[in-house]
Amino acid sequence: MTSTLEKKEIEQITAIAPDPSWESEVREAAMRSIVTKPGKNWWIAVSLLSLVVVAGLGAWIYQLKHGMNSAGYNDQAFWAVYIADVVAFIGVSYGGAVVSAILRLSGQSWRAPLTRLSEGMALVTVLIGGAFIFPHLGRPERFLNIVAYPNFSSPLVWDFIAIATYTLATAIFFYLPLIPDMAVAKNLVDKGGKRARLFSILSLNWMGTKKQRALLHRVLTVISLIIIPLAVSVHSVLSWAFALTSRPGWMESVFPPYFVVAALYSGTALVIVTIYAFRKGYKLERFITDRHFVRLGYMMAALGLVYAYLTVADMLTEGYTGITTGWIQETLTGKYAIPFWFYVIAGEIVPIALVVMKKTRNAKGMTVAGVLVVISLWIKRIVIILPAATQPLISGQWGSYHFTWVSITVTLAGVAAIPLLLMILFRFIPLMSIDEMEEVGPLGSIEQISKETLKAAREESIPEPSKEESK
Amino acid sequence: MDERAGESGMKLLFNKNQHDIDGDSENANEVSRRKFLKIVGVGAGSVAAVGAGIELIPYKAWADSNPNGWGGNSGVSGMSAATMGSSQEVGNHQWAMVIDLRNCDGCKSCTAACQKAHYLTEDQTWIRVFEMGDSQGNTYYMPRPCMQCENPPCLDVCPVHATFRTDQGVVLVNQGRCIGCRMCMAACPYQARYFNWKAGAKYPDTGVAPTPEFPVPQRLGTAGKCTFCVGNLNHGLMSECASACPMGTIYNGDMITDVAINSLGNTVKLSKFLYENDAVAYKDEYNTHPRVWYIPGHGQNLDTNATTG
Ligand code: SF4
Numbered sequence: 001m002t003s004t005l006e007k008k009e010i011e012q013i014t015a016i017a018p019d020p021s022w023e024s025e026v027r028e029a030a031m032r033s034i035v036t037k038p039g040k041n042w043w044i045a046v047s048l049l050s051l052v053v054v055a056g057l058g059a060w061i062y063q064l065k066h067g068m069n070s071a072g073y074n075d076q077a078f079w080a081v082y083i084a085d086v087v088a089f090i091g092v093s094y095g096g097a098v099v100s101a102i103l104r105l106s107g108q109s110w111r112a113p114l115t116r117l118s119e120g121m122a123l124v125t126v127l128i129g130g131a132f133i134f135p136h137l138g139r140p141e142r143f144l145n146i147v148a149y150p151n152f153s154s155p156l157v158w159d160f161i162a163i164a165t166y167t168l169a170t171a172i173f174f175y176l177p178l179i180p181d182m183a184v185a186k187n188l189v190d191k192g193g194k195r196a197r198l199f200s201i202l203s204l205n206w207m208g209t210k211k212q213r214a215l216l217h218r219v220l221t222v223i224s225l226i227i228i229p230l231a232v233s234v235h236s237v238l239s240w241a242f243a244l245t246s247r248p249g250w251m252e253s254v255f256p257p258y259f260v261v262a263a264l265y266s267g268t269a270l271v272i273v274t275i276y277a278f279r280k281g282y283k284l285e286r287f288i289t290d291r292h293f294v295r296l297g298y299m300m301a302a303l304g305l306v307y308a309y310l311t312v313a314d315m316l317t318e319g320y321t322g323i324t325t326g327w328i329q330e331t332l333t334g335k336y337a338i339p340f341w342f343y344v345i346a347g348e349i350v351p352i353a354l355v356v357m358k359k360t361r362n363a364k365g366m367t368v369a370g371v372l373v374v375i376s377l378w379i380k381r382i383v384i385i386l387p388a389a390t391q392p393l394i395s396g397q398w399g400s401y402h403f404t405w406v407s408i409t410v411t412l413a414g415v416a417a418i419p420l421l422l423m424i425l426f427r428f429i430p431l432m433s434i435d436e437m438e439e440v441g442p443l444g445s446i447e448q449i450s451k452e453t454l455k456a457a458r459e460e461s462i463p464e465p466s467k468e469e470s471k
Numbered sequence: 472m473d474e475r476a477g478e479s480g481m482k483l484l485f486n487k488n489q490h491d492i493d494g495d496s497e498n499a500n501e502v503s504r505r506k507f508l509k510i511v512g513v514g515a516g517s518v519a520a521v522g523a524g525i526e527l528i529p530y531k532a533w534a535d536s537n538p539n540g541w542g543g544n545s546g547v548s549g550m551s552a553a554t555m556g557s558s559q560e561v562g563n564h565q566w567a568m569v570i571d572l573r574n575c576d577g578c579k580s581c582t583a584a585c586q587k588a589h590y591l592t593e594d595q596t597w598i599r600v601f602e603m604g605d606s607q608g609n610t611y612y613m614p615r616p617c618m619q620c621e622n623p624p625c626l627d628v629c630p631v632h633a634t635f636r637t638d639q640g641v642v643l644v645n646q647g648r649c650i651g652c653r654m655c656m657a658a659c660p661y662q663a664r665y666f667n668w669k670a671g672a673k674y675p676d677t678g679v680a681p682t683p684e685f686p687v688p689q690r691l692g693t694a695g696k697c698t699f700c701v702g703n704l705n706h707g708l709m710s711e712c713a714s715a716c717p718m719g720t721i722y723n724g725d726m727i728t729d730v731a732i733n734s735l736g737n738t739v740k741l742s743k744f745l746y747e748n749d750a751v752a753y754k755d756e757y758n759t760h761p762r763v764w765y766i767p768g769h770g771q772n773l774d775t776n777a778t779t780g
């Protein structure tokens with residue numbers, strides 16, 4: 001496709017292909033975050049992020065004491081920022097899990113250096129998203145009433161069941177590929193230390209026998225298969241908390257796929273941002289190449305188009321007949337016009353342009369697109385929630401939601417918690433799946449390219465693909 | 472037109488003996504009450520189409536297609552079969568309300584009285600008077616309490632059964648169980664739900680613990696709404712809004728005894744009153760089956776009626 005990229009890629013392949021020490025190299029790189037002592041920057045980042053999280057907890061305590069009015073809520077803006085946070089965080093988690101599951105199921109060997117990071121991201125964000133249910137509730141201390149007195153006709157009970165199941169599945173999905181790595185890792189840290197002991201427990205006596213391998217492979221395939229419908233169900237059910245009310249703007253049959261695609265779109269975007277950050281922080285350029293970003297970028301752009309399509313489908317269907325168009329007017333030209341058009345530009349046009357333009361089709365360009373998508377999709381959630389919530393159902397004024405320092409601080413705490421938890425998590429966990437990397441070998445993991453090019457790369461030490469070939 | 476049953480005791484209603492909310496003993500008057508039920512629904516055959524717009528379901532149409540009226544075999548409104556189910560006992564009363572918009576001048580006395588009695592904040596308009604516009608560009612006023620839906624969406628979506636429906640057909644909130652998820656606020660088509668957003672409201676010491684029937688003081692972080700003043704009704708008193716209305720707009724009614732009464736002391740036969748005055752249920756296309764009926768109008772009776780009660 002792009003000749004420059006192909007060239008670069010061939011160079012990388014030839015640099016690695018004859019290298020016999022692939023195994024040790026992978027191990028060194030994957031264990032980098034565990035073995036090396038964290039530098040000054042790591043500590044600074046962790047302290048700053050922790051500060052934000054602590055501030056968020058403080059704001060939440062303030063909110064508990066003074067009531068949810070301090071977070072800007074009122075009777076006509078009864079759902080707002082926190083439910084948007086729940087949807088957005090669990091959404092990006094979905095992206096992480098499904099990207100990894102789909103790539104695994106379809107046997108994409110280039111996924112190997114990415115799976116661990118995206119699964120880690122999925123785990124961390126689902127925990128944060130689930131935690132946002134607490135500031136959302138007026139009486140969080142009674143949360144377990146959902147278990148004690150469940151009303152199974154309530155979509156919120158379905159939500160609870162779906163999120164709990166999905167969280168568990170994400171944890172398992174993160175842990176399973178970790179087992180062989182733990183067996184490797186326990187020998188790479190100082191013997192008898194705390195971490196060696198932890199790793200050896202987590203490795204479950206993994207010896208790497210054929211039987212064990214076959215079993216793990218089978219279980220992983222099953223859980224990859226399970227996690228996709230599970231995640232679809234989570235986002236469908238989340239959307240039903242809105243769509244099963246009689247509110248114009250929410251009571252839409254398009255909502256479940258709408259939410260699912262939003263989750264995938266923003267999730268792929270956050271995978272890009274995450275791997276960029278870790279690639280930079282731990283110097284993994286050798287394993288995570290520009291080509292990885294471009295592939296993920298293509299996925300993201302495709303999802304973005306589907307999401308744009310669903311947005312149009314939703315608004316056109318509602319708006320055309322003119323029966324319940326208040327929320328559409330408010331969204332397109334009224335109070336929510338600025339955030340909505342921000343989404344259109346920063347969440348659709350710019351990121352897709354960044355993917356389409358050759359110049360920006362690289363790691364940096366894709367990461368900028370990813371950041372834009374993640375932010376815009378959070379804003380899009382607000383635009384989905386507020387107009388329908390604040391519309392007058394009988395007559396009178398539109399309600400309005402005002403962001404306050406409380407809701408902003410709590411939300412920022414959730415945002416800061418993602419890198420914080422990831423940084424801490426990967427102090428204990430290898431950055432890449434050592435086992436998968438070794439399995440697919442240097443060629444597979446870097447790039448699956450056309451057979452001729454691959455052949456050329458193997459046969460000649462310095463391949464010079466002609467321009468025709470690279471097209 | 473109306474079957475006015477005299478001006479007797481405007482605050483003494485229905486059944487003075489019945490003080491027990493959960494009273495289950497078969498009432499001595501019950502038999503004679505049932506006689507009223509028989510009369511219901513046997514009325515004029517022709518149904519004039521009510522040009523009330525999409526959101527209003529006329530009572531008349533329903534009554535004509537249910538010639539047995541709300542007597543039925545369950546003893547309550549035939550509209551209610553969906554929610555009452557076989558498992559739920561039918562109480563000795565089925566409370567209802569009629570709001571005669573021909574009398575409403577939008578003074579909001581009802582809102583004020585309700586807020587005072589329940590120590591609500593200014594935002595908490597459990598009964599709210601909406602200013603409505605019609606197609607002619609005129610405005611009229613419409614008080615909106617909780618509709619006490621027979622098929623309440625707020626109840627269906629409540630995850631912890633904090634919202635429940637009594638055997639008298641009143642939908643209440645157990646603020647001791649509510650987790651404050653506000654799903655009910657999303658689901659209610661009438662915007663009838665209110666939340667306790669702010670700490671620090673001061674309540675006088677009533678000496679009694681709050682109950683779902685009389686949730687005073689309100690609890691922070693929980694949902695609240697109009698209770699129909701069901702405690703008042705069961706003690707033979709009118710609801711605060713109805714008794715405060717100087718125009719007699721709001722009638723408290725009981726579907727079992729088939730009586731309704733307003734603050735002017737007008738006592739009417741509920742089913743007949745509804746039928747003959749083209750009463751409508753608001754937004755019943757959502758399948759909510761409100762227990763509050765409106766008699767459409769825009770205050771036209773104000774000139775002819777007695778001005779104060
Ligand atoms: S009017 Fe609203 S709050 Fe009242 S019962 Fe119906 S749905 Fe529930």
Ligand code: SF4
Nearest residue numbers: 629649650652653655
């Ligand atoms: S806010 Fe309370 S009453 Fe309303 S749905 Fe939630 S738990 Fe039920």
